Amino acid sequence: MTTAPLPIPTPPAAPTPAAAPRPAPAVLPSDPTAAVRPYQDYVYAYPHKTAYRPLPGRPALREIWRAEPKDALALYLHIPFCEVRCGFCNLFTRVGAPGDLTTRYLDALDRQAAAVRDALGDEQPVRFAAAAFGGGTPTFLEAAELERLCDIAEHRMGAPLGTVPLSVEASPATATADRLAVLAARGATRISLGVQSFAEDEARAAVRPQRRADVEAALGRIRATGVPVLNIDLIYGIDGQTPASWRASLDAALAWEPEELYLYPLYVRPLTGLSGRTAVDDPAWDAQRLALYRQGRDHLLERGYTQTSMRMFRRAGAAAQGPDDHACQTDGMIGLGCGARSYTAGLHYSFDYAVGMPQVRAIIDDYTATRDFSTARHGRRIDADEARRRHLLQSLLQAEGLATAEYRARFGTEPQADFPAALAAFAARGWLDEAAAPDRLRLGPEGLAHSDAVGPALFSAKVRADMAAYETR
Known part of the structure; x- marks a missing residue:
């Protein structure tokens, strides 16, 4: 198995109490001139897994999916292994896989896929519109194991790899030629490389030891595959980072002309390698991150990239991954693996988090020992109010915003009538785009810059309370 490119430094000690409560997402102050923390929560899905709870009676997947549209599903396969755990990472993953753990994990993934595909039935057409391998680090798996992962997606689940977009996450140390060759041959349309910083001292500060030469070599191997979309992840707000070093990382990434770039603000979360840091709520750190965000955004826009969300930028004229008619607001998701979530219109579910x-190791061990995957264990019911919130939130956090006609067609109401206080607060702060078409509700540049405050402001009181009550472990 691939080893870390540099000796792994000992991260700062994590908090001792495993039951430290998660801070409740903040509500926007009623005074539009009052300061707002711009980095409250990265809302990549709503509701967050910390709002999930054990599902009474463990509902059967066949019943969950019986009445759901299944003609434009997304498929996500989760690999919970990494060669090193970055200091900022709070994803569901473990370092290393001793013995035959990856084999046992893929065995369980295969059993789960068979059970889920059976539960989807054949009464209605089952079609996958997009697929992704995430983690963890999918390329932690050896080449033959990646072949098996593709077989599970294609032959067990019925996702036609090579026809639908397939995105795969990788790290520099695991983006080896043999692994990349498998992914390219099986139809990968996008490889995302987590670089975070091209400066070696910044990488060490983020507890992500890597050599610049190894990063560049990995990028060269990805480009050699001919996979049409290369994405590079970068992080701003790392200790010791300056506008000059941030610009240097941006330019190093741009030298590879990536089709996509993701710019992530650094977060420090409980039980991660950086959680000993004391400046989590430091206004000066917020100001630094916001300034670096604006610098990065403007630099990419000047270089011909289009902003599609606060984090994502796409190069003008870049090749598309392929047809993708999955809409996260309305279409279902099938997640396989113990760190994956699945969702229908009325229920989001996963395994424990x-x-x-x-705790991560125990959950993985439980997953690999599971024989019956026909029920949902943990999750959250989505009522009409939460469905409206989710639709508005997931649309508004994209640069194109919300088509109000689509919202009206789905719910029979107007977003302004359903969420008058929140939208008025956004408008009062200048976060909404006043130049948007009458049928379009979207954030302006400052609204996008404050996406990590906009999202939490739309959380329901119940989700807010359940997230705060979750005991971090």
């Missing part, structure tokens, strides 16, 4: 290493 943890960040701490002992």
Whole structure:
């Protein structure tokens, strides 16, 4: 198995109490001139897994999916292994896979896929419109194991790899030629490389040891595959980072002409390698990150990239991954693996969630020993109000915003009538685009810059309370 490119430094000690409560997402102050923390929560899905709870009676997947449209599903396969755990990472993953753990994990993934595909039935057409391998680090798997992962997606689940977009996450150390060759041959249309910083001292500060030469070599191997979309992830707000070093990382990434670039603000979360940091709520750190965000945004826009969300930028004229008619607001998701979530219109579900290493290992061990995957274990019911919130939130956090006609057609109401206080607060702060067409509700540049405050402001009181009550472990 691939080893880390540099000796792994000992990260700062994590908080001892495993039951430290998660801070409740903040509500926007009623005074539009009052300061707002711009980095409250990265809302990549709503509701967050910390709002999930054990599902009474463990509902059968066949019943969950019986009445759901299944003609434009997304498929996500989760690999919970990494060669090193970055200091900022609170994803569901563990370092290393001793013995035959990856084999046992893929065995369980295959059993789960068979059970899920059976539960989807054949009464209605089942079609996958997009697929992704995430983690963790999918390319932690050896080449033959990646072949098996593709077989599970294609032959067990019926996702036609090579026809639908397939995105795969990788790290520099695991983006080896043999692994990349498998992914390219099986139809990968996008490889995302987590670089975070091209400066070696910044990478060490983020507890992500890597050599610049190894990063560049990995990018060269990805480009050699001919996979049409290369994405590079970068992080701003790392200790010791300056506008000059941030510009240097941006230019190093741009030298590869990536089709996509993701710019992530650094977050420090409980039980991660950086959680000993004391400046989590430091206004000066917020100001630094916001300034670096604006610098990065403007630099990419000047270089011909289009902003599609706060984090994502796409190069003008870049090749498309392929047809993708999956809409996260309305279409279902099938997640396979113990760190994946699935969702229907009325229920989001997954396995248990943890960040701490002992708990993550226990959940993975439980998953690999599971024989019956026909029911949902943990999740959250989505009522009409939450469905409206989710639709508005997931649309508004994209640069194109919300088509109000689509919202009206789905819910029979107007977003301004359903969420008058929140939208008025956004408008009062200058976050909404006043130049948008009458049938379009979208954020302006400052609204996008404050996406991590906009999203949490739309959380329901119940989700807010359940997230705050979740005991981090």
